[in-house]
Amino acid sequence: MLPDPTLNAYLLLSAVLFAIGTAGVFLRRNLITILLSVEIMLNAVNLTFVAVDRFRGVVDGQIIVFFVMTVAAAEAAVGLAIIIALFRHKESLNPDAFTSLKW
């Protein structure tokens, strides 16, 4: 029989997700995938907030999750706009292509 999920199980899952996101940011060479990896990291943090909320019996963490989601939406909108602008200049999504500060 599987063990019942403890608080540690949720925190560990969140840590694994955060590590996957970090690895994605460093290993991938595609701006869109890098932004997706950042989203994975944000979700890992959200899971921690909700798990600790449940443990302590409060709802403050869920409200923070709500704010994190709004910030994630704003970040995605601005990030994707920057990606579109960059793609127009270089026809590439490889971050190594954008090494000059001025073009």
Added chain:
Amino acid sequence: MDAIFFWLLAAGTVLASVGVIFQRNPMHSVVLLIASFCALSGLYVLLGAPFVAAIQIIIYAGAIMVLFLFVVMLLNVPTEDPVHGYHARLLGGAGPRRFGAVLSLLFAVQLFLVLRTLQMTPLPTDAQQPPSTVYDIGLRLFRDYAFAFEATSVLILVAMVGAIVLARREPR
């Protein structure tokens, strides 16, 4: 019963997230990330947070990921540039990349070691602590967090204007 769902959803989330990282096609990455978010929202239901589970599906999987899909289709870059030789190896490539890979591995090991030393703390069951309702969250949100809520609306307005200005074609 909860245990089976937890391990299934946890495995689903991790596998889908690993898939996001190892896909060459950004379109597949986005779809896998939506799967990962749906599994996560199941975990939120298990944690007694139905409101967060609902907005996870509606806002994250529904709105943000569709935005990503739009941009992937708009730019029409199906796959990442293929890499050859030294750069193709997982830990090869430029210095920062290798450094980052080692650093993220180190980070995972460190988190694992730290969380292992914590004693196992069982979560309260639904009988001990009923799931939080939207009513509770709304009261807290509009009383104690009213200023943060208003500030968020300004943030969204700024992000909207910024996105339009950045993505606009410059008139020549």
